[in-house]
Amino acid sequence: MRRSSLPPLYFVIPAFLVAAGMLLPVAYLLLRTADAGWETVWRLVWRERTARVLLNTLALAAAVSGASVVLGVPLAWLTTRTDLPGRRFWAVVSVLPLAIPSLVGAFTFVSAWAQGGLVHQLLRQAAGVARMPDLYGFPGAWLVLTLLSYPYVVLPVRGALLGMDPGQEEAARSLGHGTWSVLWRVTLPQLRPAIASGALLVALYTLSDFSAVSLLQFESFTQAIYVQYQATFNRSYAAVLSLILVALTLGLLALEAVARGRGRYYKVSAGTARRQAAVPLGRWKWPAVAFCAFMGLVSVAVPVAVNGYWLVRGLVAGMGVQLDWQALVNSVYASFLAALACVLCALPVAILAVRWPGPVSALIERAGYVGYALPGIVVALSLVFFGVNFARALYQTLALLVFAYVVLFLPQALGAIRASLLQVSPNVENAARSLGLSPWRVAWTVTLPLVRPGLASGAALVFLTAMKELPATLLLSPLGFRTLTTRIWSAVSEAYYIQAAAPALLLILASAISVALLLAGERRSA
């Protein structure tokens, strides 16, 4: 692992540039905080309420990540390693909640499950149920955010399971360990970095989310930030609160570094890894199918059904369905560019962090996570500021929008590529080096093909998340540029539910197709 040489400049310079770009929002926040004056800063920071809301938010983030791991790891395992009937279908379903914007997830959750909602109407007619349980506050926010974000665990764990050398498991089995014992003592420990990076993404998503928590009446820290913009238009106060969020993120990153562990995740022995054999589920087959089906039902089928309900209502009422193809094309195009840009930016950072671990590369890697935990509006405003003042020609162009997506979503690509890279033995690269290839050639011809699963899942995560991005798209996109998500948002916020249904269904469909394509590719490269 240790190398005598320093990392070559063509990894270091791009990585530094990426890190600098990622830190732009922080620079902006410091600037605005300076405007506020120290007195205000202290007053805001040392309010009892600030501390309480912060703790609530942390508790929510912990609960959502915990639940996502508990649900996501079995889903990933069932859909990669077992003889689960309809494995590929369930694999797509287990990733699909990523396509659902939190606004849509929360809105449909309330429409379906709240008092007097669609489910309650059915239950009232069928069984005379008078009251539904109260879903608002912590339980509702916990449920909705878990249902929206457990795929952040599923995807990296899938990647790790597929990239894992089955040799160790086979060795354990030959030493007399049964299926469960192998799973607990060999497979799971090897999944640690993947689980940690997925859980981190979930936790940071929870910290930055606004739509879901506000619709579910959970007082989270982002709400405090939004209130400052909304009520007093005071960007300085909002900046102070956002900086607290940045500090929190750094804390979580330190935690993840511990959870990730220092183990070795690649194989050192010679020889080609065998194809992994599917674990027979036996009598657990149908309970496993039921579990996958239940998760798909509550996380994907409910939002689809609620939107379908509105679509049908609209059709019955004689309103024509307008499919906005331009919005679809814009969504797919911008998200595709975002995925590409994120992977390109994440690669040098991930290579540096994994192959040349040290304080500097760790700092560079951490810098990439800052934008992800900030509410979208904060990142958007920081890029409004820098764009208009220092990159006027790029302001409100697709280029700046894609850059905003990179600042917001880089960690998704970074985590996936990192986890993949950990499974590639540096010995392979060293062998290539000893045969006379330059580090550059090694990266292109040896490392890159080996981390393809990581590149693919990273790109997929970014693509799906960018498809549903709202605040930065609203502020930074070229004038007149509309996406499916901006359409949904503008319709739902004005209570045009019927008009929101078609773009929402289109968004989920387009994402489902891309997930299916991606998983097909994953199989080929694994």
Added chain:
Amino acid sequence: MLRTRSARSARTAALLASLTLVALLGLQGLAFAQEIVVYSGRSEALVAPVFERFTQATGIRVVARYGDTAQLAAAILEEGQRSPADLFFAQDAGALGALAAAGRLEVLPSHVLDRVDPRLRSPEGLWVGITARARVIAYNTELVPAEALPQSIWDLLDPRWRGQIGWAPTNGSFQAFVTALRVLEGDDRAEEWLRGMLANQPRSYANNRAIVDAVGRGEILLGLVNHYYLFQLLAQYGEDFPARNHHTRGDAGAIVNVAGVGILDSSRNKEAALRLIEFLLSPETQQYFTNENAEYPVLLGSQVQTNPLLVPLDEIATPEIDLSDLADLEGTLDLLQRTGVL
């Protein structure tokens, strides 16, 4: 020999590329000569048809950025003098007030201002209301008998409504209502009302839409909202949607607020932007807004027929208050945070 040729062709290519670029930029400049940029906190579905008709009438193209009112205002403040926006169309007067306070709005000419009810525009003439909305109490018609409806906002403190009222404390329109309460009855009374409400355990919704929806579902009995969301939901759910609006009389619960526009000081198309404002204030457009979105027209005189679904503005006992009295947002936020509402 080979090298020079390739160098020459590279130079030719570069020249061609830059010529194309210049041509494209020039074309762009020509095509967009008559164009204004609107930052709109009002939704595309509502205002885009109006912009189209304006373009047909004047030949001036309107390019809009749609978004959340507060976030667009923050963006304009961030953009400073380099803002591409000519006109800001805000969902509430608070956002316009914030831009006015930052010195970012241009004074509008009196021939425009004079058309509008003086209560519904900035006294300095920095912004003007385009449509008006009333604060109301939405109630569930199946669960609340008409005689039980609160006659004033103080009746909401009655324990019978415990856990049954929805409000949206993060919302600009709610905060304008609290500011009105402070102006009308004083800070102490406002605080008393807020604390009394908190004792009654209201539910904090994300926005007005969610409140009216919850009232219709029977999740809550009453909701403090703007009047027009109900009509949107009636159009979606049908007439049997069990919610209606109720007006209190003469108190802060009956204030009228506006969605309005202002021209940015940084605009280089002020003439064209002004023409758009004139168009928005034309009787035809005013009629469109009241018909389509069930809002109140703002014009003086009776050139526009208020949507027949609405209680006419002069029949609502609105308190004696100007929108410009509602500028102290910071004081209201302070109060909301001190009492623990926010």
